[in-house]
Amino acid sequence: MKLGNDHLSVDIKGPVMSCVLNRPDSLNAFSKQMIGGLQDALKEAEKNQDVKVVVLSGAGRAFSAGGDVKSMGRSTTQDLYDHVGELNRLILSIKDLPKPVIAVVHGYAAGAGFNLALACDQILAAEESKFVLSFAQVGLVSDGGGHYFLSRLLGPYRTKELLFTGEPIPVETASDWGLVNRVIPIAELEEKAMEYALRIARGPGRAIGMMKKIVDQSDQSDLAAILEQERVTQTMMVDTEDHKEGVQAFKEKRKPDFVGK
Numbered sequence: 001m002k003l004g005n006d007h008l009s010v011d012i013k014g015p016v017m018s019c020v021l022n023r024p025d026s027l028n029a030f031s032k033q034m035i036g037g038l039q040d041a042l043k044e045a046e047k048n049q050d051v052k053v054v055v056l057s058g059a060g061r062a063f064s065a066g067g068d069v070k071s072m073g074r075s076t077t078q079d080l081y082d083h084v085g086e087l088n089r090l091i092l093s094i095k096d097l098p099k100p101v102i103a104v105v106h107g108y109a110a111g112a113g114f115n116l117a118l119a120c121d122q123i124l125a126a127e128e129s130k131f132v133l134s135f136a137q138v139g140l141v142s143d144g145g146g147h148y149f150l151s152r153l154l155g156p157y158r159t160k161e162l163l164f165t166g167e168p169i170p171v172e173t174a175s176d177w178g179l180v181n182r183v184i185p186i187a188e189l190e191e192k193a194m195e196y197a198l199r200i201a202r203g204p205g206r207a208i209g210m211m212k213k214i215v216d217q218s219d220q221s222d223l224a225a226i227l228e229q230e231r232v233t234q235t236m237m238v239d240t241e242d243h244k245e246g247v248q249a250f251k252e253k254r255k256p257d258f259v260g261k
Contacts, residue, residue: 003044008037009059015052015201016194017045024060029068030112035086042093052201052260054097055193056120057104058113066111066134066144084143087112091145094119095216098209100200104193105129106186108168115144118153121212123179124193125171126186131179132168152219153179204242205260 004010009020019041021028028034038056045051058064075083094101094116103109103117106126114131117123133150135142142163150159154177162169174180184192200208210233218226237243241261249256 003037003041005033005037007031007034008041010037010041012048012051014198015050016197017041017048017051017054019054019056021056021058021064024058026068027062027065027108027110028058028060028113029065030083030087031068032083032086035090038090039086039093042090042097045099046097049260052099052203052205053197054099054101055104055197056101056116057190057193058106060107062107062113063103063105063109063129064113064116065108066113066115087144091116091119098213099205100208100212102193102197102200104189105131105180106189108132110134111142112144112146115142115146115149118149118179119145122181122196124182124184124189124196125174125180126189127171127183128186129171129174129180129183130168131171131174132166133162134166136164136166153177202258204240204246204256204258206240207237207242210237 003012007021007023009018009022011018011020019038021034023029023031023034042054045054100122101120102122102124103120104124105117106129108130109117110132111134114133117131133142133146135146141147146163147159150162154162158177161167169177169179171180171183175183182192182196214226214229214233217229221229242256242258245258246256
């Protein structure tokens with residue numbers, strides 16, 4: 001299957017799949033091609049055992065402006081309903097993928113572009129980045145899961161403030177609030193992001209996939225359910241090749257060579 005299209009560049013180098021939103025003239029505003037291309041890439045990432053991590057970034061001056069404001073007002077309500085449905089499926093695909101997805105943000109991550117980054121498992125951001133929920137400025141509500149992600153990360157009061165006002169969040173504030181994992185100088189962003197992705201990719205793939213699943217389910221489960229899920233999962237993990245390799249490497253005082261099995 002050919003991956004990527006005019007609005008999305010996809011490249012697989014070793015264990016890392018790199019997906020680049022590629023509509024720089026529109027600040028990588030979403031299109032049907034872009035969303036469909038990302039869906040196809042995520043399906044390939046799940047099937048391809050060599051891919052351990054997906055990195056999502058944007059071409060040009062920004063990560064993504066989210067919805068294409070220039071096209072608003074020209075679409076029918078059915079078109080909008082279908083478009084948001086495709087966006088919803090993409091967000092769920094990111095969360096369901098049993099492999100880490102890392103958002104690498106520079107410039108603006110706005111509207112649904114911000115929410116796309118929040119759907120990922122980690123966010124690495126350049127020093128000058130800004131995050132903004134701009135829906136209120138055009139008379140819309142947040143889509144792409146913004147209400148869900150931010151209310152769990154920041155609580156309802158701060159989330160409502162961001163939604164109601166549409167004020168940009170500087171990267172320093174986003175980092176202080178726990179929305180960003182690392183803030184990196186723009187000149188080093190691509191290199192440092194790849195180093196980080198490779199570090200995760202070299203880890204025990206099955207265990208990392210299960211940790212992602214358990215963490216993502218933790219806010220919908222009580223402690224007893226998570227404890228039981230940990231017990232069942234741990235019982236599965238002790239039979240994996242990676243666990244055996246990790247124990248052997250510890251005994252031999254060397255770094256483990258995980259294979260994701």
